[in-house]
Amino acid sequence: MDQLQCGTSPIVGFRFSLHPMTDRFADVITEAINETDTSAVWMHTDDVSTVIRGKQAHVFNVAKAIALHAAKTGVHVALNGTFSAGCPGDSAGDVFLDKPDELLNTDRTKQYVSSQFALYPMNNPGYMEVIYREVDRAKASGVFNESMHYASGIHGDIHDVFDFYEEAFSNARSDEHRHLVMTVSMSINSPSHGGAGR
C-alpha cells in the first residue's frame, strides 16, 4: 500500500472558503482574489471552496492577502479553512514548488481579526503536548484571546495573527511526524467584536 506511506513532500495546502455577509458576496470574493497575486500558488475553486498549494510561505501569504483585501471592503467577512501538509494520501501534482521565495503580497495595512484555531498532528502519540505547546506560545506572543471547547481563540492585527499561525504550523510538525492539519476560522469586521478599534 504505497499510497499510505508518508511522503517527504514540502507541499503545503490550504482549502478555504471566504464568506462575505453581504448581498454583493460574489463581487467581494472575486475582487479579493483578483487583487491578490496568486501566481506563486496552484489554485482551484469548486462550488464549495478554494484550494491553494505551494511553498508554505506563499500559501500563508496568499491566504492573508485574500482576507485583507476582502476586509478592506468594510463588510463582515469570514474565512474558514484547513491548512494541511504531509498527508500520506496526497499526490505530488498541482503545485508550484519552483517559484522564488520572495513574497508577492506585501500590503501591511492594519486590520483587527478575531479567529479560532485547532491543531491536529496526525499519527503522533505526543500530539496533545504539541497542541499545548503552541497554545502556550500564542499566550507568550500576545495573540491569545481565550480558551474554549475544541479550539483556541487567537486575535489581534491580521499580520500578527498570520505570523503566529505560520509559526505554529511549522513548529507542530517534524520529520518524524509529517502529517499536520490546522483549522482556522476567522471573523473580520463583525458587529460581534467588542472593544474600540475592532
Add this chain to the structure above:
Amino acid sequence: MDQLQCGTSPIVGFRFSLHPMTDRFADVITEAINETDTSAVWMHTDDVSTVIRGKQAHVFNVAKAIALHAAKTGVHVALNGTFSAGCPGDSAGDVFLDKPDELLNTDRTKQYVSSQFALYPMNNPGYMEVIYREVDRAKASGVFNESMHYASGIHGDIHDVFDFYEEAFSNARSDEHRHLVMTVSMSINSPSHGGAGR
C-alpha cells in the same frame, strides 16, 4: 498528566459558524437558531462561532435543523464546522447527557446541499484506512460527489448528507481510538451549484 489520558465520555461537540451571504445575515442566523429546538444540547456563542455539546444524535439533529432553517430563507448560506469526540483535553462539563433520546427537530423538507468533509482519527496508526473506508461508504451510499485535495465532496438531500456524516462519525472511532475530529464545509442555495433542482 491526567489531563492527557483518554476519557470515556460520550460527549460529542460541534463548533460551527453559519454564514448567510446577505446584508440581513444577523437576522437569518438568529431566526435559524430560534426556529431550532436546541433544548437537548448545551450551546454557547462567541464572536466567531457557536458550539453545541450533547449526545451524538442530538448534536447532529440540531446542526441539520439550523442549516435547514437557514436554507429555507432562500439566501446563499454556508455552514462550516468541526465535530469532535473523545478529546483527551476535554472537560466533562457544559453538556446535557441526561436528555431523552427522542429527536426534537423532525422537519423532513428536502434541500440540496453541496459539502466537503475530512476525517481526522487522532493517535491512530491505521487512520488512513479509516478514512478510505468511510469515503468508500459514501460512494456506496450515493452521496459522494468528487475527490479533491484534503477533503471529499459529499452532496445530495440534506437529510441523506447528514445521515452519512453521522454514520461516518460513528464508524471512524472506536473504544481503542476515541478521539475523532471531522470537519464539514457545506454550501446551500449557491449560484455555483450546477444542475437542475439544485
